[in-house]
Amino acid sequence: MSYIRPIFLIAGNTVTGVLRGVVLNVLLVLGALFLIGSMFTGAIDPGQLRATLVDSGLAVITMLGAVIAILTGFTMIPGEIENRTLYPVLSKPVRRWQFVLGKFFGAAGINGITVLLLAVLFFAAYYLKIGRTDHHFDLRLIVAVLMTYAMLCVLSALIIFFSTFMSWIGTIIASMVIWFVGSYSQFLWDMSQGAEVNAFSKTSSLIVQKLLPDFQAMDMRYAIVQENVTSFFTPHNLIGKPLVVGVCYIVIALALATLIFNYREL
Amino acid sequence: MVATAKSPAVAEPTTNPVVDIRGLSKTYRLMMGKEVNALTDLTLEIKKGETFAIVGPNGSGKTTTMKILLGMLFPTAGEAKLFGYAPGDAEAQRRIGYLPEAPYFYEFLNGRELLEYYGKLCGVPEEVRKSRIDELLKMVDLYDRGADMPIRVYSRGMRQRIGIAQAMINDPDLLILDEPTNGLDPIGTVQVRQFILEQKKQQRTILLCSHLLSEVEAVADRVAILHRGDLIAVGPINELVPESTMWQLVATGLSREGIAAFKDAGLKVEVHGDVVTLLVETLDDAYRGLGIMRDQGGELIELTRPQPTLEEQFLKAVGEESLRRTVDTLQKTARKK
Numbered sequence A: 001m002s003y004i005r006p007i008f009l010i011a012g013n014t015v016t017g018v019l020r021g022v023v024l025n026v027l028l029v030l031g032a033l034f035l036i037g038s039m040f041t042g043a044i045d046p047g048q049l050r051a052t053l054v055d056s057g058l059a060v061i062t063m064l065g066a067v068i069a070i071l072t073g074f075t076m077i078p079g080e081i082e083n084r085t086l087y088p089v090l091s092k093p094v095r096r097w098q099f100v101l102g103k104f105f106g107a108a109g110i111n112g113i114t115v116l117l118l119a120v121l122f123f124a125a126y127y128l129k130i131g132r133t134d135h136h137f138d139l140r141l142i143v144a145v146l147m148t149y150a151m152l153c154v155l156s157a158l159i160i161f162f163s164t165f166m167s168w169i170g171t172i173i174a175s176m177v178i179w180f181v182g183s184y185s186q187f188l189w190d191m192s193q194g195a196e197v198n199a200f201s202k203t204s205s206l207i208v209q210k211l212l213p214d215f216q217a218m219d220m221r222y223a224i225v226q227e228n229v230t231s232f233f234t235p236h237n238l239i240g241k242p243l244v245v246g247v248c249y250i251v252i253a254l255a256l257a258t259l260i261f262n263y264r265e266l
Numbered sequence B: 001m002v003a004t005a006k007s008p009a010v011a012e013p014t015t016n017p018v019v020d021i022r023g024l025s026k027t028y029r030l031m032m033g034k035e036v037n038a039l040t041d042l043t044l045e046i047k048k049g050e051t052f053a054i055v056g057p058n059g060s061g062k063t064t065t066m067k068i069l070l071g072m073l074f075p076t077a078g079e080a081k082l083f084g085y086a087p088g089d090a091e092a093q094r095r096i097g098y099l100p101e102a103p104y105f106y107e108f109l110n111g112r113e114l115l116e117y118y119g120k121l122c123g124v125p126e127e128v129r130k131s132r133i134d135e136l137l138k139m140v141d142l143y144d145r146g147a148d149m150p151i152r153v154y155s156r157g158m159r160q161r162i163g164i165a166q167a168m169i170n171d172p173d174l175l176i177l178d179e180p181t182n183g184l185d186p187i188g189t190v191q192v193r194q195f196i197l198e199q200k201k202q203q204r205t206i207l208l209c210s211h212l213l214s215e216v217e218a219v220a221d222r223v224a225i226l227h228r229g230d231l232i233a234v235g236p237i238n239e240l241v242p243e244s245t246m247w248q249l250v251a252t253g254l255s256r257e258g259i260a261a262f263k264d265a266g267l268k269v270e271v272h273g274d275v276v277t278l279l280v281e282t283l284d285d286a287y288r289g290l291g292i293m294r295d296q297g298g299e300l301i302e303l304t305r306p307q308p309t310l311e312e313q314f315l316k317a318v319g320e321e322s323l324r325r326t327v328d329t330l331q332k333t334a335r336k337k
Helices: A004-019 A023-038 A046-073 A078-082 A086-090 A096-131 A140-163 A168-183 A185-192 A199-211 A221-226 A240-262 B062-069 B111-121 B126-139 B156-167 B186-201 B213-219 B256-264 B283-295 B310-336
Strands: B019-029 B035-046 B051-055 B077-082 B096-099 B174-178 B205-210 B222-227 B230-236 B247-252 B269-272 B275-280 B299-304
Touching: A004 A023, A004 A096, A004 B111, A023 A046, A023 A096, A046 A096, A046 A140, A046 A168, A046 A221, A078 A086, A078 A168, A086 A096, A086 B111, A096 A140, A096 A240, A140 A168, A140 A221, A140 A240, A168 A185, A185 A199, B019 B062, B035 B062, B035 B077, B035 B222, B035 B230, B051 B062, B051 B213, B062 B077, B062 B174, B062 B205, B096 B156, B111 B126, B111 B156, B126 B156, B156 B174, B156 B186, B186 B205, B186 B213, B205 B213, B213 B310, B222 B310, B230 B310, B247 B283, B256 B269, B256 B275, B256 B283, B275 B283, B283 B299
Parallel strands: B051 B205, B051 B222, B096 B174, B174 B205
Antiparallel strands: B019 B035, B019 B077, B222 B230, B247 B275, B247 B299, B269 B275
């Protein structure tokens, strides 16, 4: 049997488990209600309406995606150990690294389903509210949604990494802190570099900023709504660097997760 | 339950042990530098086709041994090999079927999906998988009722049965069963015992871990007794439980003089109301006792050779070991003083 097959079997089983569970479905219904609610935004001028819809729509996909990634991800490995479902799996010809990668790809699959379903609702709301009068479809929205998906995959890789050595409570806390710091990295950075901040705080915030992923750089909302950039690629490539950095985070997080899990006693 | 036919195993020299454990030790390091020895210098061999049981009270090191064999724990010293491979090696895992203690499976899957999943993980070819799943579901009596039910609604017995089926999905050469009858009702216990006996007939190697000694006695060829991480006895059941040479006579209707006659003849008697029990070590003494009983007008109601059970041997061995440890500790304390 190939090395790849067990990874995708574990990933598929992980996705099945989450789809048949309650958490994802409840949160998706909640997201759908938010997006439908955004259609009833009060009458303002068309430009403002578009900005509000894009801002709230992408925010719902990002925030809800992150909540789903954390709530479904933190149990993926600790839950298997606590429920002892891990033992029959690892007594089969499955290597530990295959299990870790399987869990990551399962999480990536769940992120994909979440983003896809919410994006479909978002685009439907966008079309119903704006698309009827303005037939020009904004392709930047698709790129923004894909970047959100990439962002959630980075978050999932970090959750998997934490869960290989932390309890589920520790994993939730660490994931939420990373998500918060990464999502407001620029704001926190600006705050930490003020004149009244001491050198120690400045240095530690520099380390934190360099160490943790910059989710804000992957969030295209600001570029679309606030900076109103017409293209993500010219004059500056806003996509390339965050994507490459994101992939590096995923690779490093999974390599460390595999290493730790390989030596962990179960 | 019925047996599945064991396909011819990969040719293997009969001299090579299936499980080879040499000097295996495991120490758990706790907080504040405290250490607990879970297993000390364990050496064991399990041969092909053998049903081997590890018995011991809670905390004796049974589960630690199994977890090391499965690659879940790492030994502090010594080594273990399965089919010549290190624990956790995929080549070894391919030939193992494992039933964990109180098994928990993915609750969102039904019985058939669960077997399908594990079958795929084991690399069982699709053309074989479907028929084997049907066969196993029939074997564990879940084919008609349970195969399409989610595991979250399974009873304890059904979980144990699907656990047995998943352990058999890859037609393993070595079955590792951790407390297979734990929590089962008497019917379930008998079914599991029958299952083990059927597998034994198929020459499958079985490593059984249990604290139910009657269960072990009924199925195992050899037994290892563990106590606080130490191997205190190992051997075939008939060696660990030697054949009794004692005779027991039970009689009623004996007068005081009759009872005194046994004592006068140097025979030891126990009296409980009207019932007199005579325990003698040789057949000659048994004949003598019978003669006195007839002469004194007693009525023989039972003549038996009471066999010691594994449980008695186990308690004896564990008791001796505990006594030895206590003496050692006292001696060490005395020396320190």
